[in-house]
Amino acid sequence: MNVVARRFGDINPPRDLELPKGDPVARAQIQKMLSEMESAPSDCVMGEDEFKTDHYFSDGVYCRQIFLPKGVFVVGKIHRTSHLNIISTGDVTVRTQYGIDRLKGPCTFKSEVWTQRAVLAHEDTIWTCVHPTELTDVDEIEADIIAKSYDEYDKLLEGGVKWLG
Numbered sequence: 001m002n003v004v005a006r007r008f009g010d011i012n013p014p015r016d017l018e019l020p021k022g023d024p025v026a027r028a029q030i031q032k033m034l035s036e037m038e039s040a041p042s043d044c045v046m047g048e049d050e051f052k053t054d055h056y057f058s059d060g061v062y063c064r065q066i067f068l069p070k071g072v073f074v075v076g077k078i079h080r081t082s083h084l085n086i087i088s089t090g091d092v093t094v095r096t097q098y099g100i101d102r103l104k105g106p107c108t109f110k111s112e113v114w115t116q117r118a119v120l121a122h123e124d125t126i127w128t129c130v131h132p133t134e135l136t137d138v139d140e141i142e143a144d145i146i147a148k149s150y151d152e153y154d155k156l157l158e159g160g161v162k163w164l165g
Helices: 024-038 138-145 151-158
Strands: 002-005 053-058 061-068 072-075 083-089 091-096 099-104 107-111 118-121 125-132
Touching (some): 061 138, 091 125, 099 107
Parallel strands (some): 002 072
Antiparallel strands (some): 053 061, 072 118, 083 107, 091 099, 091 118
């Protein structure tokens, strides 16, 4: 089975959002999967650049579409914003801090803030994330909506802070 680990960018607060509370055990399991993938031999790891990815922009919207080949296992990025996801075609099992779901395209669903996914593609899958933003530079968008780790989230929860941007 192929694996990939993906985490990027410095981050900035996006907007006024309540912080969700997910299952901390599930979150720890996803982080453990990521850690194991990062320590895997290099011939077992696929980099993000090895996946066909297309970027689309419209007024106030950025869409990132990725092709996940059958058999790939991906631990995605930690998203600091809620956003829509569209699986155009394919079949995946998805693990988040909110549970495990088997999703088959076509389907559309909402991601909560601070969600990270571990995904196993049972079939070739086309997955699109739809993010609200006025930015048009992909690196700037990632810096704005992606967290490096859950440390910032944990500090916000400890302080009882709403996410103000």
